[in-house]
Amino acid sequence: MRVLLVGAGGVGTAVTRIAARRDFLTHMVVADYDPNRAEAAVAALKEHGDRFSARRLDASDEEGVRRLLTEERCDVLLNATDPRFVMPLFRAALEAGAHYLDMAMSLSAPHPERPYEECGVKLGDGQFELAERWADVGRLALVGMGVEPGLSDVFARYAADELFDEIDEIGVRDGADLTVEGYGFAPSFSIWTTIEECLNPPVVYEKDRGWFTTAPFSEPEVFDFPEGIGPVECVNVEHEEVLLIPRWVDAGRVTFKYGLGNDFIAKLKTLHELGLDSTAKLTVPGEDGPVRVSPRDVVAACLPDPAGLGERMTGKTCAGTWVKGTKNGAPREVYLYHVVDNQWSMREYGSQAVVWQTAVNPVVALELLATGAWTGTGVLGPEAFPPRPFLDLLTEYGSPWGLREQN
Amino acid sequence: MRVLLVGAGGVGTAVTRIAARRDFLTHMVVADYDPNRAEAAVAALKEHGDRFSARRLDASDEEGVRRLLTEERCDVLLNATDPRFVMPLFRAALEAGAHYLDMAMSLSAPHPERPYEECGVKLGDGQFELAERWADVGRLALVGMGVEPGLSDVFARYAADELFDEIDEIGVRDGADLTVEGYGFAPSFSIWTTIEECLNPPVVYEKDRGWFTTAPFSEPEVFDFPEGIGPVECVNVEHEEVLLIPRWVDAGRVTFKYGLGNDFIAKLKTLHELGLDSTAKLTVPGEDGPVRVSPRDVVAACLPDPAGLGERMTGKTCAGTWVKGTKNGAPREVYLYHVVDNQWSMREYGSQAVVWQTAVNPVVALELLATGAWTGTGVLGPEAFPPRPFLDLLTEYGSPWGLREQN
Numbered sequence: 001m002r003v004l005l006v007g008a009g010g011v012g013t014a015v016t017r018i019a020a021r022r023d024f025l026t027h028m029v030v031a032d033y034d035p036n037r038a039e040a041a042v043a044a045l046k047e048h049g050d051r052f053s054a055r056r057l058d059a060s061d062e063e064g065v066r067r068l069l070t071e072e073r074c075d076v077l078l079n080a081t082d083p084r085f086v087m088p089l090f091r092a093a094l095e096a097g098a099h100y101l102d103m104a105m106s107l108s109a110p111h112p113e114r115p116y117e118e119c120g121v122k123l124g125d126g127q128f129e130l131a132e133r134w135a136d137v138g139r140l141a142l143v144g145m146g147v148e149p150g151l152s153d154v155f156a157r158y159a160a161d162e163l164f165d166e167i168d169e170i171g172v173r174d175g176a177d178l179t180v181e182g183y184g185f186a187p188s189f190s191i192w193t194t195i196e197e198c199l200n201p202p203v204v205y206e207k208d209r210g211w212f213t214t215a216p217f218s219e220p221e222v223f224d225f226p227e228g229i230g231p232v233e234c235v236n237v238e239h240e241e242v243l244l245i246p247r248w249v250d251a252g253r254v255t256f257k258y259g260l261g262n263d264f265i266a267k268l269k270t271l272h273e274l275g276l277d278s279t280a281k282l283t284v285p286g287e288d289g290p291v292r293v294s295p296r297d298v299v300a301a302c303l304p305d306p307a308g309l310g311e312r313m314t315g316k317t318c319a320g321t322w323v324k325g326t327k328n329g330a331p332r333e334v335y336l337y338h339v340v341d342n343q344w345s346m347r348e349y350g351s352q353a354v355v356w357q358t359a360v361n362p363v364v365a366l367e368l369l370a371t372g373a374w375t376g377t378g379v380l381g382p383e384a385f386p387p388r389p390f391l392d393l394l395t396e397y398g399s400p401w402g403l404r405e406q407n
Numbered sequence: 408m409r410v411l412l413v414g415a416g417g418v419g420t421a422v423t424r425i426a427a428r429r430d431f432l433t434h435m436v437v438a439d440y441d442p443n444r445a446e447a448a449v450a451a452l453k454e455h456g457d458r459f460s461a462r463r464l465d466a467s468d469e470e471g472v473r474r475l476l477t478e479e480r481c482d483v484l485l486n487a488t489d490p491r492f493v494m495p496l497f498r499a500a501l502e503a504g505a506h507y508l509d510m511a512m513s514l515s516a517p518h519p520e521r522p523y524e525e526c527g528v529k530l531g532d533g534q535f536e537l538a539e540r541w542a543d544v545g546r547l548a549l550v551g552m553g554v555e556p557g558l559s560d561v562f563a564r565y566a567a568d569e570l571f572d573e574i575d576e577i578g579v580r581d582g583a584d585l586t587v588e589g590y591g592f593a594p595s596f597s598i599w600t601t602i603e604e605c606l607n608p609p610v611v612y613e614k615d616r617g618w619f620t621t622a623p624f625s626e627p628e629v630f631d632f633p634e635g636i637g638p639v640e641c642v643n644v645e646h647e648e649v650l651l652i653p654r655w656v657d658a659g660r661v662t663f664k665y666g667l668g669n670d671f672i673a674k675l676k677t678l679h680e681l682g683l684d685s686t687a688k689l690t691v692p693g694e695d696g697p698v699r700v701s702p703r704d705v706v707a708a709c710l711p712d713p714a715g716l717g718e719r720m721t722g723k724t725c726a727g728t729w730v731k732g733t734k735n736g737a738p739r740e741v742y743l744y745h746v747v748d749n750q751w752s753m754r755e756y757g758s759q760a761v762v763w764q765t766a767v768n769p770v771v772a773l774e775l776l777a778t779g780a781w782t783g784t785g786v787l788g789p790e791a792f793p794p795r796p797f798l799d800l801l802t803e804y805g806s807p808w809g810l811r812e813q814n
Contacts, residue, residue, distance in 0.1 A: 267681065282708050286699060291694075302702055
């Protein structure tokens with residue numbers, strides 16, 4: 001299998017390190033807007049010979065991406081850029097006749113009048129609109145194939161197939177106990193993106209109502225995470241799983257809650273109340289007279305770059321899917337989960353835990369597609385495929401998952 | 408009495424409106440860096456004939472200020488600018504042989520090694536260093552003569568003279584229930600200055616220890632404010648009263664606590680944790696490439712200008728001095744206070760409550776100096792003078808004070 005990886009940031013670089021250890025990969029072209037990042041990722045893998053090569057690529061240049069896919073005879077485009085570039089990369093792969101994988105889907109837009117009650121444009125809508133064209137040309141766009149969305153969706157399908165007869169509710173729950181030495185406050189992921197996803201109206205699915213939205217930080221609950229992480233306050237956040245799971249899995253209700261913790265939620269609310277979350281530019285004194293800047297950019301500039309914090313970070317991150325329903329007439333409740341310890345991921349791969357946990361899943365999926373264990377055409381989520389081969393291969397990658405019976 | 412008022416902002420403008428109604432004033436020169444502000448203040452008082460005139464003046468230009476005092480034959484300089492300009496105005500008045508009044512004192516600097524335990528340069532140190540020179544030339548610098556410091560110090564002296572035989576503790580306590588229609592969060596005073604005073608190490612006085620500092624927001628207590636304001640969470644904040652009161656009033660302990668309320672304290676802490684309180688410039692994306700801005704300026708730019716919020720504001724603000732000690736061998740505890748209702752101050756003077764409450768006190772003091780009820784030379788605080796004439800005249804101004812026995 002020949003792969004074009006677009007994006008050599010934290011996740012993209014971890015993808016190369018994980019894929020390098022697997023035989024299914026014939027060649028991976030590592031492309032980035034910044035050629036130094038692509039070359040650094042490839043240079044770190046020189047013992048793997050010429051299986052990796054670096055290219056400069058502008059992810060927003062659809063025609064340039066199509067040309068590169070054709071020139072390099074790539075079977076698949078793996079998108080490891082930020083969600084702004086989903087649509088041009090998705091369309092370029094379709095034009096080139098390549099398969100496509102991503103870890104986040106096309107962006108949403110809130111409902112213009114009732115943003116906290118009704119959906120406007122939903123996450124992934126832009127991609128699902130082209131589903132027929134993908135099916136017609138016999139190519140697969142496997143969307144939302146990171147950890148969340150991604151592994152969480154595989155867990156949902158596994159629960160439906162093997163653990164439950166009927167499912168009342170599926171709730172993806174994400175929590176961590178990561179701390180960064182030397183910083184009172186240092187998010188382990190981009191604050192700009194966190195503000196974006198946490199302040200967008202969260203989406204919820206109910207079988208008799210369809211998709212709808214709520215106010216930010218709604219339905220707070222304390223979820224007890226496994227492997228020593230413990231209880232963390234979680235709130236509704238807009239996430240792809242809520243849009244993907246109900247398309248392939250029968251459930252009464254689907255939610256996504258993010259374990260931000262009380263303290264971080266309070267900080268985000270304060271930023272919002274003070275207008276510091278805004279991306280609209282305002283006028284402030286500069287060094288040579290007034291300048292225009294976006295408050296959210298200033299917040300980001302005040303905090304350390306999370307990509308560089310792996311060495312100072314300790315703790316674990318947990319992604320998982322809580323499922324409630326019945327099996328053989330009896331009530332059942334389970335939490336299917338995957339924990340990565342930052343010390344382990346730094347030692348094994350030199351990658352920060354959150355980044356590594358995102359990166360391992362698309363590599364597992366590529367291997368399943370390469371071996372034919374997973375096949376399909378059209379625009380499909382991870383829950384459209386048989387879950388067992390994925391979960392077994394993830395364990396074979398050295399990163400096992402867990403199941404906790406809740407009662 | 409001929410007065411040079413420097414600063415025609417909110418407080419300065421309110422000073423002109425209050426002074427215009429009193430006969431003791433022969434002439435007031437209203438000076439500002441922005442001549443439009445000075446002229447606007449004077450134009451609003453045209454029914455008062457030529458008792459008021461406007462001038463442009465740079466408060467940092469010591470020689471220019473001295474010249475203006477001499478040209479205009481002013482007896483007194485009243486400083487209504489921000490504390491950065493205390494020292495040049497204070498020195499200019501001394502050079503010109505004029506008396507001097509201000510409402511905030513020269514700035515502090517934290518102790519370089521132990522900022523939250525020991526004082527560095529204290530508020531007012533720069534002014535007290537020149538006390539002998541003021542005494543030698545027989546002129547008075549009446550420092551800290553607003554509401555807090557100012558009226559709060561008069562209350563302290565009144566308690567010592569008339570209400571107590573011995574004082575264990577004097578605690579200035581400031582609280583309000585002001586809200587601004589249409590804003591979830593809108594401070595009634597400059598956020599830039601609030602950050603400055605709240606994040607500086609608070610100073611505390613104890614008789615057997617002298618002055619020392621603590622961590623910001625230390626010793627939280629809920630104080631019950633009178634006239635319907637009710638309980639508000641107060642914390643230690645650096646303020647002039649702690650430095651002034653012990654110089655003239657015998658007390659075991661002196662503190663200043665600001666009724667910021669839980670919510671505002673949490674917001675200030677968040678700004679600090681995220682580094683958004685910083686005045687150091689950092690690099691962020693601008694409209695035409697990177698620019699350098701100070702995060703605190705960006706925070707200020709995100710919030711409405713408090714000077715323009717009077718019309719939308721409702722509620723009351725309370726300044727006062729809580730005193731605990733003994734009288735005739737029995738324990739006693741009182742709160743001496745002054746409340747201004749924003750609706751009243753807007754209707755009567757067109758001035759927002761916090762601004763008006765600050766402005767009325769230096770006008771009362773000027774009148775006491777003009778009539779000879781208060782006399783003195785050197786650098787003196789409000790507590791160096793007999794308190795009764797001040798309190799009676801404040802009541803005559805239509806803004807009475809109150810006394811609450813605490814037990």
